[in-house]
Amino acid sequence: MTVEEISSKPLGDREIVLSKEMAERYFPGRNAIGQYLISNIDRETGDTSKIKVVGLVSGVKWHSMMRSYDLVVKSSAPDRKRRLNSTKIVLRLNDNIDRNDFIAAFKPWAAKNLCEGNYFVQSVLSYDDVIRKTENDYRIHSQNTLKYILGAFFVVNLILGTIGCFWLQTRRRVEEIGIRRSFGATRGRIVRMLVSESVILATAAFIIGDLIYLQYALKEGLDQGYVNNNGLNLVDNWINHFGQHFIIVSAGVYLIIIVAVITGTLIPAVKAASVNPVDALRDE
Amino acid sequence: MESNNNIISLKGINKVYRTKTVETQALEDINLDVADGEIISIMGPSGCGKSTLLNIIGLLDTPTSGTIELCGRPVEGLSDKQLAAMRNKTLGFVFQSFHLISSLNVLDNVMLPLMYGHHSGDRKALAREALEKVGLSNRMHHMPSQLSGGQAQRVAIARAIVGDPKIILADEPCGNLDSRMGAEIMNLLHSLNRDDHRTIVMVTHNEEQARDTDRILHFFDGRQVL
Numbered sequence: 228m229t230v231e232e233i234s235s236k237p238l239g240d241r242e243i244v245l246s247k248e249m250a251e252r253y254f255p256g257r258n259a260i261g262q263y264l265i266s267n268i269d270r271e272t273g274d275t276s277k278i279k280v281v282g283l284v285s286g287v288k289w290h291s292m293m294r295s296y297d298l299v300v301k302s303s304a305p306d307r308k309r310r311l312n313s314t315k316i317v318l319r320l321n322d323n324i325d326r327n328d329f330i331a332a333f334k335p336w337a338a339k340n341l342c343e344g345n346y347f348v349q350s351v352l353s354y355d356d357v358i359r360k361t362e363n364d365y366r367i368h369s370q371n372t373l374k375y376i377l378g379a380f381f382v383v384n385l386i387l388g389t390i391g392c393f394w395l396q397t398r399r400r401v402e403e404i405g406i407r408r409s410f411g412a413t414r415g416r417i418v419r420m421l422v423s424e425s426v427i428l429a430t431a432a433f434i435i436g437d438l439i440y441l442q443y444a445l446k447e448g449l450d451q452g453y454v455n456n457n458g459l460n461l462v463d464n465w466i467n468h469f470g471q472h473f474i475i476v477s478a479g480v481y482l483i484i485i486v487a488v489i490t491g492t493l494i495p496a497v498k499a500a501s502v503n504p505v506d507a508l509r510d511e
Numbered sequence: 512m513e514s515n516n517n518i519i520s521l522k523g524i525n526k527v528y529r530t531k532t533v534e535t536q537a538l539e540d541i542n543l544d545v546a547d548g549e550i551i552s553i554m555g556p557s558g559c560g561k562s563t564l565l566n567i568i569g570l571l572d573t574p575t576s577g578t579i580e581l582c583g584r585p586v587e588g589l590s591d592k593q594l595a596a597m598r599n600k601t602l603g604f605v606f607q608s609f610h611l612i613s614s615l616n617v618l619d620n621v622m623l624p625l626m627y628g629h630h631s632g633d634r635k636a637l638a639r640e641a642l643e644k645v646g647l648s649n650r651m652h653h654m655p656s657q658l659s660g661g662q663a664q665r666v667a668i669a670r671a672i673v674g675d676p677k678i679i680l681a682d683e684p685c686g687n688l689d690s691r692m693g694a695e696i697m698n699l700l701h702s703l704n705r706d707d708h709r710t711i712v713m714v715t716h717n718e719e720q721a722r723d724t725d726r727i728l729h730f731f732d733g734r735q736v737l
């Protein structure tokens with residue numbers, strides 16, 4: 228459902244529109260439209276009521292590190308008792324209007340014309356600005372930068388560590404390499420042997436690490452999300468499709484590790500394979 | 512045409528080792544023909560160039576000048592791949608200090624040459640056969656560290672013959688063994704020569720062992736003197 232569709236077809240009293248992810252959670256694998264939810268007990272009537280799902284919309288994010296927010300659209304009579312301390316009005320622009328031009332023109336106009344009694348327009352922000360502001364307020368941006376720096380540091384360390392370990396390891400094996408060469412192994416064959424050995428080791432290490440991470444993820448409830456006080460599953464920060472997420476992230480990490488390990492082992496392996504077998508097998 | 516009969520043919524081989532300060536002439540104008548099926552020994556004092564010569568015949572090292580033919584085929588200008596294939600197919604090495612791979616068991620050590628070329632037949636069966644020939648089929652799953660010197664050298668000989676090479680190069684094969692074990696190894700080499708028609712070039716310091724071979728080459732200071 229688009230915003231236009233919602234606004235052009237007012238919702239009935241017992242009708243709601245859900246975000247797709249929320250619908251997926253309540254009606255997994257089924258078409259949620261036409262299904263019913265049971266409401267909380269109504270304070271006035273003391274009864275529950277069935278509410279029909281009539282449409283689905285995409286979720287909304289207000290910073291980049293969250294998963295889409297759950298969204299419920301329902302009809303409600305304006306609540307006159309609520310005090311208007313701070314109200315937000317969302318404007319949606321035609322696609323052909325430049326957002327910055329609009330804000331530049333709208334701000335002075337709104338300051339002059341859009342006030343009533345004690346109410347006035349305090350600020351006009353684009354949605355990008357809202358996201359940026361939230362990310363700043365929650366320090367998400369700086370946290371991300373820190374994560375990227377740590378990640379890069381880790382990858383560089385991995386490459387240097389591999390080169391170092393592998394260098395020592397191949398130096399200890401020059402005799403073996405000389406033997407293999409004298410019985411017909413080509414240089415390329417030696418390089419392939421050494422690199423594939425380190426790839427196998429890295430794979431074994433990765434599998435162990437990945438299983439540890441999986442344990443942690445399950446124990447910490449990464450696949451369940453966050454449940455609030457009312458027992459409502461808000462799934463604020465963690466992931467919906469945990470299986471998929473786990474597989475994709477694992478594959479990505481594995482790829483990075485393998486590329487780093489191959490980078491780290493290739494140079495020492497080529498050097499070791501070029502050692503003259505005569506020098507490697509000197510008897511004295 | 513006598514060259515048809517020569518499985519190894521060296522002409523005018525020189526080998527000079529150059530370092531910043533010194534220049535060593537390890538081999539000087541060596542001419543050597545070895546007939547198919549011959550067993551010859553090379554003698555001479557330490558440092559006279561025996562190992563260098565064997566390494567050059569074995570295509571592990573290149574001469575500074577001169578030409579080499581193995582099985583009638585000139586080896587000049589061959590690529591690393593072609594040289595490796597030739598080492599794999601036509602040459603088998605036996606070293607003074609055995610040079611078994613310590614992390615592999617006896618059977619895997621013997622199978623090693625079969626990993627690097629196309630050999631017909633089951634690799635394990637071929638390796639077993641070679642081990643039987645040296646009398647060690649009951650030690651297949653031992654590690655090299657569990658073998659005596661004589662046994663280790665027999666495993667090394669099994670490894671050298673498993674790929675059925677025509678030429679065996681043995682650099683002081685009994686140098687690390689006592690005389691009884693050395694005699695055993697020599698018997699083995701002679702039977703490989705006699706029964707399997709393999710050409711054998713070996714380096715030895717033992718007069719007696721040398722006398723049993725077809726021909727003795729005496730080296731001194733990089734030159735053949737006898």
Ligand SMILES: Nc1ncnc2c1ncn2[C@@H]1O[C@H](COP(=O)(O)OP(=O)(O)O)[C@@H](O)[C@H]1O
Nearest residue numbers: 528529535537556557558559560561562563564
């Ligand atoms: N890689 C090398 N660099 C410099 N000199 C070498 C090298 N290898 C061998 N030599 C020299 O070449 C000569 C012959 O060595 P070698 O063939 O090992 O003698 P042998 O096996 O008869 O004892 C020796 O003087 C040795 O010092």
Ligand SMILES: [Mg+2]
Nearest residue numbers: 561562563682
């Ligand atoms: Mg020597």
